[in-house]
Structure formats: C-alpha cells, structure tokens
Amino acid sequence: MKTILIIACALSTGILFAQSPIGAWEWIETREDGQKVKGVVTFTENYQAAAWFDAETGAFIETNGGLWKLEGNTMTEVPEFHTKDTSLVGKAVSFDIEFDGNDKMRIVGSVNWASRVDAGQPGDLAGAWLMSGRKRNGEIQERDTNRPRKTMKILSGTRFQWIAYNAETKQFMGTGGGTYTTVDGKYTENIEFFSRDDSRVGMSLEFNYELKDETWHHSGKSSKGDPMYEIWSRRD
Structure with missing residues (x-):
C-alpha cells in the first residue's frame, strides 16, 4: 500500500x-520592433542546434548549439557555436525548462511555448x-572530424540544420535549414533560412x-547548381 501511494504521488507531481x-x-x-x-x-x-529567422522572409538572424543534457528539469548546454555571443562558446549554461503535456516546452519564465x-x-x-x-574526380578525400573546424548537420525526423564553424576560434562560417524528406533513396531539402544568401529561401533541393x-x-x-558528393559520419 505504501508503495502504491508513493507511485501515485510521483505521478501527480510529474x-x-x-x-x-x-x-x-x-x-x-514578436520582437520589440514588431518583427x-x-x-x-x-x-x-x-x-542540439537552435536558429532564429524572419517568419515572413526567412532572413537569418542568429544560431547557437552544441552539447546538451537534462537532469530533472535543468538543462545544461555547452555551445560549440553562438552567433549572438561568442564568449559563451565552450561554457556551460544551465536553465530550467518545463513541459505542458508532450507537445509544449519552454524555458521557465519565458512567454514563448515551443x-x-x-x-x-x-x-x-x-x-x-x-x-x-568528399568525392572529387572519382576519389574520396577524407576529413578529420576531430579538428576544431567542423561542418555539422543536425536532423530530427522532419527538420534539418547544417552549421559550419570553428569551436576553437569561435568563428562562424554559415548555416541553413528547413524541412526534409527521405523517400526511395531521395533526400529532399526545403530551405527556410540560409545565412549566406536569402535568395535561396524557398528552394527545394533533391539529392541521392x-x-x-x-x-x-x-x-x-x-x-548553386554545382555537382557534389559528400560523406557524413554519425556524431551521436
């Protein structure tokens, strides 16, 4: 009976x-200027990787990301790239998050639910x-993934973001992202933001x-229409 009561209490407090x-x-x-x-x-x-862009035009605003872990309701992140504040790269940042059911999440105190x-x-x-x-002229050219200069791509089941950066110098080279599908050996990207060229927003690119x-x-x-052959290795 005592065990049942403990479990019931735990369930009620989530x-x-x-x-x-x-x-x-x-x-x-909505930002202060109405954007x-x-x-x-x-x-x-x-x-993890986060990005912000204009909801109407897709114009890139900022991005950050890196390692994360969740202990209880406290999330700790160690950014490998951070366009708004490069001083945070390599430093642990902790904050509390909360869920509303399984489909809503926010930082405690934030007005915005994700x-x-x-x-x-x-x-x-x-x-x-x-x-x-990369494959060039029919030959594979390998890249050391342990070096500070990285190109990382993070994908969920439907969204993608790639980021080029140097975790040691804190330099950011570029990012882009949107939605994707994988069907019958075809990988299709639908671009929603692209830091290097806003004109690419709205494009759909199909790859093998x-x-x-x-x-x-x-x-x-x-x-840009140039042929490419890339090789990516899992990081998780």
Missing part, C-alpha cells in the same frame, strides 16, 4: 517519468552528423542518399 526534448520544436516570437521571428530548435541524443514538430521520426537520417569526406556502415553518402547538385 516526476516519475522524465519527458524528452529529442526531436524538433518551433515557436513564433515576427520564427525559432526552431532540434535535439538529438547529445547535440510546439513539438516531431520526436525524431519519420526521417531515416535523424541524428547529428559531421562531414567526413545512401547509408553505408554508419556513414551517409549524399550526392546531387548544390544550391
């Missing part, structure tokens, strides 16, 4: 089963990936993809 942020979340916020901004954050098992987009399904490529090679021994082979044409 502490028995921890909810997971893994997947993608999005929200709309409508869309925020998106994607969590994989160990890494809505769950997915929980890591249905796409075949959910997870964090590092570019580990294949998973080989935990690597993702990605080929087709870039947003």
Whole structure:
C-alpha cells in the first residue's frame, strides 16, 4: 500500500517519468520592433542546434548549439557555436525548462511555448552528423572530424540544420535549414533560412542518399547548381 501511494504521488507531481526534448520544436516570437521571428530548435541524443529567422522572409538572424543534457528539469548546454555571443562558446549554461503535456516546452519564465514538430521520426537520417569526406574526380578525400573546424548537420525526423564553424576560434562560417524528406533513396531539402544568401529561401533541393556502415553518402547538385558528393559520419 505504501508503495502504491508513493507511485501515485510521483505521478501527480510529474516526476516519475522524465519527458524528452529529442526531436524538433518551433515557436513564433514578436520582437520589440514588431518583427515576427520564427525559432526552431532540434535535439538529438547529445547535440542540439537552435536558429532564429524572419517568419515572413526567412532572413537569418542568429544560431547557437552544441552539447546538451537534462537532469530533472535543468538543462545544461555547452555551445560549440553562438552567433549572438561568442564568449559563451565552450561554457556551460544551465536553465530550467518545463513541459505542458508532450507537445509544449519552454524555458521557465519565458512567454514563448515551443510546439513539438516531431520526436525524431519519420526521417531515416535523424541524428547529428559531421562531414567526413568528399568525392572529387572519382576519389574520396577524407576529413578529420576531430579538428576544431567542423561542418555539422543536425536532423530530427522532419527538420534539418547544417552549421559550419570553428569551436576553437569561435568563428562562424554559415548555416541553413528547413524541412526534409527521405523517400526511395531521395533526400529532399526545403530551405527556410540560409545565412549566406536569402535568395535561396524557398528552394527545394533533391539529392541521392545512401547509408553505408554508419556513414551517409549524399550526392546531387548544390544550391548553386554545382555537382557534389559528400560523406557524413554519425556524431551521436
């Protein structure tokens, strides 16, 4: 009887089963100047990336991301890139979060609730990936994924974001993201923001993809129309 009462109490306070942020979340916020901004954050098992862009035009505003962990309701993040404040790169930042059911989440005290987009399904490529090679002139050129200069791509079940950065120098080179699908060996990106060129917003790009021994082979044409063949290795 005592055990039943303890379990019932735990259920009523919401502490028995921890909810997971893994997947993608999005929200709309209104800034002081009246600008409508869309925020998106994607969590994989160990890494996360967040981006903000104009909700109407897709113009890029800011991004940050890196390692994360959740203990109780306290989330701790260690950014590897941070366009708004590079001094935070490499430093642990903790804050409390709360859930409303399984489909709403926010930082405690924030006016904005993020809505769950997915929980890591249905796409075949959910997870964090590092570019580990390219094929040029028929030959694979490998890239050391342990170096500070990285190109990372984070995908939930339906959303993607890539980021190029240097975790040691805190330099940010670029990012882009949106939604994606994986159907019959075709990986299609629908671009919602692109820091290097806003004119790419709204484009849909189709690529061939294949998973080989935990690597993702990605080929087709870039947003500029140039042929490409990239190899990505899982980071999680």
